[in-house]
Amino acid sequence: MKKNNLTKKLSVLLIALTLFCANNADAMSIMKTSGSLECAYVEWQTVSGATRYNVYYEQTGGEKTRIDDKLIRRYPDYMRADALGLKAGEYRLTVEALDESGKTIDSATTDYMNVKANVREGFAFTDGNVPGAYKMDGTPKEGVHILYVTNNDINKITCEVKDKKGKATTYTGLGEILTAYSKGYDKTPLIIRVVGTITDTGYMGIKDGNYLNLAGFNNKDRSLENVTIEGVGNDATLYGFGITMKRTKNMEVRNLGIMLFGDDAVSLDTDNRYIWIHNTDFFYGKPGKDADQVKGDGSIDIKYRSTDITISFNHFFDNGKVMGCGGATGEDENLRITYHHNWFDHTDSRCPRLHFVTAHIYNNYYDGVSVYGIGNTSRSAAFVERNYFREVKRPMMISGQGTDKYDEKTGTYTLKGTFSGQEGGMTKAFDNIFVNENTKLKLVYQTDNATQFDAYKVESREEKVPEDVKSVTGECAYSNFDTAADMYASQPDAAADVPETICMYAGRNEGGDLKWTFSNETDDEDHDVNAELKSAIVNYKPQLIGYQDSPTTSVNAITTGKTNGQRIYDITGRKVSAGTRELKIIDNGSTRYKILK
Missing domain, CATH: 2.160.20.10 (Single-stranded right-handed beta-helix, Pectin lyase-like)
Structure with a gap:
């Protein structure tokens, strides 16, 4: 009898655990966060079912302040938001994922991070x-x-x-x-x-x-x-x-x-x-x-x-x-x-x-x-x-x-x-x-x-x-x-x-998105153009897709050609029908579409 009760309890626990894992398979995951000079940022993975995000910052002991939507951007593998214009202090950021009705379906808050002031002198x-x-x-x-x-x-x-x-x-x-x-x-x-x-x-x-x-x-x-x-x-x-x-x-x-x-x-x-x-x-x-x-x-x-x-x-x-x-x-x-x-x-x-x-x-x-x-x-x-x-x-x-x-x-x-x-x-x-x-x-x-x-x-x-x-x-x-x-x-x-x-x-x-480390052995005394660095600059490809409620912003990242009914993603990562909502940009007279894998 005791064995049957134990079996039932384990079964219930297993079912609950399975449901929890299933419901949280696409839960919000903070990937990276840091404070810097009068700013702080957070990067996270997109949340299934989210149509938009709200991001807030708060100083130790202060109230939450929502940042502008245009500071919330999408990249191929993550979302990012930067809070700007912060005075020196300890801050944390909160990200909320919202569905179509505006209901918060998930959220996450970073640890407090240190924001330093710029050196204003001279x-x-x-x-x-x-x-x-x-x-x-x-x-x-x-x-x-x-x-x-x-x-x-x-x-x-x-x-x-x-x-x-x-x-x-x-x-x-x-x-x-x-x-x-x-x-x-x-x-x-x-x-x-x-x-x-x-x-x-x-x-x-x-x-x-x-x-x-x-x-x-x-x-x-x-x-x-x-x-x-x-x-x-x-x-x-x-x-x-x-x-x-x-x-x-x-x-x-x-x-x-x-x-x-x-x-x-x-x-x-x-x-x-x-x-x-x-x-x-x-x-x-x-x-x-x-x-x-x-x-x-x-x-x-x-x-x-x-x-x-x-x-x-x-x-x-x-x-x-x-x-x-x-x-x-x-x-x-x-x-x-x-x-x-x-x-x-x-x-x-x-x-x-x-x-x-x-x-x-x-x-x-x-x-x-x-x-x-x-x-x-x-x-x-x-x-x-x-x-x-x-x-x-x-x-x-x-x-x-x-x-x-x-x-x-x-x-x-x-x-x-x-x-x-x-x-x-x-x-x-x-x-x-x-x-x-x-x-x-x-x-x-x-x-x-x-x-x-x-x-x-x-x-x-x-x-x-x-x-x-x-x-x-x-x-x-x-x-x-x-x-x-x-x-x-x-x-x-x-x-x-x-x-x-x-x-x-x-x-x-x-340090920016185009990082470069010179070879001291060859570059210390060489004042010719560094061919590899020049190539990296000429072939620079921005990764930004767009900010919240905006289509693609970077021409260099756009793939030309029509969608032909393929499914595409909007700024929040949600799949949308190419037949009803295309991410379209007119660039120098030609129509371009962004198709994300």
């Missing part, structure tokens, strides 16, 4: 300014407009923009919206969030075939102000074009990958002030006409009175002429630029090249730079502190003296320099690290040669360079800007910690 933040459309704590400014752009709808999005009388008019397409903003009357903060890959053929507002154009009407009361262009997640990319700014203030570019741009990846052309460019991946541009433009003309170009700028936490992949700053542009005052925590990953030169610039250069990782690192020319003052130089032959150079003019073969100083024929500036160096195991370090301090030196080395940050120390050509004395009473506060990391910090945080979120 010349871009002087005079109380906070570049872009986010506040100092990382949350959006009041009254902000947030636009989501994909390759499919960048020319269809709408936004209200006010005229000089305060009347709001609705404009369609990012190009028209920016044109309306460029009149300089509406100062409403604007966040442009790039979802997936935007191509030069997909965006109708391209300027000169090369740029997304950000321009104000004048450089006084009608400049373009308070705009942030940022990527969503780890795969936001501008493909085939870059960004240009003229007559702008308080602008921000972040978390983007820029590939095969036409001229410069980011051009700060004329009268720009309080600009912050950070956490961006810079790849090869399109080859130019000149021999030194085979990797593109330049990654960042700063000139014509563009000043009070911070360039930070960017990743430069084998760029040729990385940053030309100042140039022969008739500057009447020095441009003030801060460069910190950038990864010069097997780049060639101009990291940066200075001309009429006051530069604070700290905590950068010079990782196998083949030609030279920092080039200092006419009337420039550079404070170079606590950087990490690995296998860089010429880390710092002053035009017209030191290793720029020294000929090792003859043991004499030549008439022509190796990187510039311009006059020299002056460089102050403090507490930098140099690791040269395979290449010979060419660096001369004033302690080695009182006249023909590459930098003036100091023993403390506060030490000033004597006024009578001047460059050989141009007789430029160091301005000692860094010890002046109005210098901004900064707390550089120890130079030894720089590689680890930068490899963790430089570039796009999670």
Whole structure:
């Protein structure tokens, strides 16, 4: 009798277990989650029967806040959502799967994760300014407009923009919206969030075939102000074009990958002030006409009175002429630029090249730079502190003296320099690290040669360079800007910690979706185009399918041809009839469909 009861109990338990497993066969499964710089994300597998998802974030002890649907995206093997604009703290995310009636059929909540703040310092933040459309704590400014752009709808999005009388008019397409903003009357903060890959053929507002154009009407009361262009997640990319700014203030570019741009990846052309460019991946541009433009003309170009700028936490992949700053542009005052925590990953030169610039250069990782690192020319003052130089032959150079003019073969100083024929500036160096195991370090301090030196080395940050120390050509004395009473506060990391910090945080979120590791053995001294990297960029295929309630956004991922009655999937993973609901995109006059396995 007891045996029969036990058998019955086991049978009931087995049936219950079978039903539980059957009902949870497609239960929500969190695949990956992490907190980062003012953002957090979660990835999960699709849930059978779900037609849409809601995603919430909550800080420790706070209330749940639902994120925008356009931050919820589908990829071939998973869903992903990113919560943006978070102040530093501990957060967790909750994902809810809903059926057609709006009923929650499953949900999952992540553990708490740490969200860190971006480092907001440098010349871009002087005079109380906070570049872009986010506040100092990382949350959006009041009254902000947030636009989501994909390759499919960048020319269809709408936004209200006010005229000089305060009347709001609705404009369609990012190009028209920016044109309306460029009149300089509406100062409403604007966040442009790039979802997936935007191509030069997909965006109708391209300027000169090369740029997304950000321009104000004048450089006084009608400049373009308070705009942030940022990527969503780890795969936001501008493909085939870059960004240009003229007559702008308080602008921000972040978390983007820029590939095969036409001229410069980011051009700060004329009268720009309080600009912050950070956490961006810079790849090869399109080859130019000149021999030194085979990797593109330049990654960042700063000139014509563009000043009070911070360039930070960017990743430069084998760029040729990385940053030309100042140039022969008739500057009447020095441009003030801060460069910190950038990864010069097997780049060639101009990291940066200075001309009429006051530069604070700290905590950068010079990782196998083949030609030279920092080039200092006419009337420039550079404070170079606590950087990490690995296998860089010429880390710092002053035009017209030191290793720029020294000929090792003859043991004499030549008439022509190796990187510039311009006059020299002056460089102050403090507490930098140099690791040269395979290449010979060419660096001369004033302690080695009182006249023909590459930098003036100091023993403390506060030490000033004597006024009578001047460059050989141009007789430029160091301005000692860094010890002046109005210098901004900064707390550089120890130079030894720089590689680890930068490899963790430089570039796009999670290091971006196109990762590349160079071979130090071959790439440290090679400044030719890396054929394998170039091929990876040219053949780059985005994986994004679309965001919630949207069809496919990435043209490169679309398979051409009609469906012929095959079954396809919508954004939530639900099967739908191709005869009644096709995921269709019109691209350059041809009809394309996305068919998922």
